[in-house]
Amino acid sequence: MSDHVKILAIETSCDETAAAVVVDGRKVLSNVISSQIDLHTLYGGVVPEIASRKHIEKIVPVIQQALDDAGMKLSDMDAIAVTSGPGLVGALLVGVSYAKALSYASSIPLVGVHHIKGHIAANYIEAPELEPPFMCLVVSGGHTHLVNVNDYNSFEILGLTRDDAAGEAFDKVARAIGLGYPGGPKIDKVSREGNPEAVSFPRAKVDEGRYDFSFSGLKSAVLNHLNSCSMKGEEIVQADIAASFQAAVIDVLVRNSMDAVDRFGAKKFAIAGGVASNSHLREAMESECKKRGIDFYHPSPILCTDNAAMIGCAGYYAFMAGERAPLDLNAVADLPLSDPSI
Ligand code: KG4
Numbered sequence: 001m002s003d004h005v006k007i008l009a010i011e012t013s014c015d016e017t018a019a020a021v022v023v024d025g026r027k028v029l030s031n032v033i034s035s036q037i038d039l040h041t042l043y044g045g046v047v048p049e050i051a052s053r054k055h056i057e058k059i060v061p062v063i064q065q066a067l068d069d070a071g072m073k074l075s076d077m078d079a080i081a082v083t084s085g086p087g088l089v090g091a092l093l094v095g096v097s098y099a100k101a102l103s104y105a106s107s108i109p110l111v112g113v114h115h116i117k118g119h120i121a122a123n124y125i126e127a128p129e130l131e132p133p134f135m136c137l138v139v140s141g142g143h144t145h146l147v148n149v150n151d152y153n154s155f156e157i158l159g160l161t162r163d164d165a166a167g168e169a170f171d172k173v174a175r176a177i178g179l180g181y182p183g184g185p186k187i188d189k190v191s192r193e194g195n196p197e198a199v200s201f202p203r204a205k206v207d208e209g210r211y212d213f214s215f216s217g218l219k220s221a222v223l224n225h226l227n228s229c230s231m232k233g234e235e236i237v238q239a240d241i242a243a244s245f246q247a248a249v250i251d252v253l254v255r256n257s258m259d260a261v262d263r264f265g266a267k268k269f270a271i272a273g274g275v276a277s278n279s280h281l282r283e284a285m286e287s288e289c290k291k292r293g294i295d296f297y298h299p300s301p302i303l304c305t306d307n308a309a310m311i312g313c314a315g316y317y318a319f320m321a322g323e324r325a326p327l328d329l330n331a332v333a334d335l336p337l338s339d340p341s342i
């Protein structure tokens with residue numbers, strides 16, 4: 001092993017086949033992402049069976065491209081990091097099986113990475129000064145978690161969604177108002193032309209879990225509003241509904257996050273996951289952090305949505321802590337964040 005630790009990272013948890021080469025955790029030499037979005041757009045959402053089949057087609061060329069872009073060979077790698085959960089089990093299995101085969105054939109150690117830990121780690125890549133402890137809001141298509149990052153491999157969940165994830169709510173509402181899939185970026189864009197106060201949608205508060213989230217009531221409120229407009233023959237202004245819905249989501253994300261920041265006295269606050277690329281959410285979080293005099297971090301959009309560079313970064317800190325995955329590593333659809341074996 002040279003002085004530098006080189007990791008080949010693989011990510012196939014949903015609809016992106018991705019591979020990256022990351023050096024010493026934070027230096028990204030290559031970051032290849034083959035997105036299946038166009039394919040799933042035809043069906044209005046991710047079709048798990050199609051995702052798995054596409055991963056099988058793409059995994060070999062995507063990994064080869066990542067090594068080529070980095071100017072390296074597999075034998076130059078010190079470890080292989082792969083997302084082992086959570087995610088779509090058939091999609092995860094493609095990456096996990098391939099990584100295990102590569103590790104076995106080349107005798108390069110294998111590290112299993114938790115997908116949410118990867119999203120959190122995306123923040124390290126462009127912020128060399130960022131170190132734990134900090135608080136992080138992970139908002140993606142499958143997850144809404146408020147987490148205390150106590151150390152590189154130590155996480156404490158403060159709050160999570162009781163029903164829909166934030167990104168899932170964006171996608172469902174976008175479909176209902178005719179914007180199509182994926183909804184997040186489309187709502188983000190169209191909201192710029194809309195009035196966020198046009199419709200007053202509910203901001204759910206989960207009483208027993210102080211920092212928990214709930215978005216299914218908001219989604220139903222949007223659907224009810226659309227129904228009542230159509231029954232009354234009123235015109236639906238897409239941009240106003242999008243902006244009003246988005247404002248409600250952001251209010252709740254900001255309220256819970258800042259309550260927790262105040263309560264725990266966090267000095268640094270980060271956002272991660274696909275929804276973290278939302279421009280309105282970034283602006284709102286940035287201004288709240290500024291008010292409190294604390295540092296705010298967010299990855300570039302390409303590192304917010306699913307990618308393998310973030311898996312390489314999280315994998316590096318797990319590898320340095322001595323974590324190694326056995327060759328019977330399995331894909332786990334609902335892998336918990338606090339699982340000490342990952
Ligand atoms: O992190 P990600 O790529 O996949 C999961 O791990 O789930 O997140 C995808 C989600 C989708 O729900 C997508 O609509 C949402 O992130 N998203 C956004 C934006 N860009 C992506 N949501 C709101 N605003 C955006 N700009």
Ligand code: ZN
Binds near residue numbers: 119306
């Ligand atoms: Zn993700």
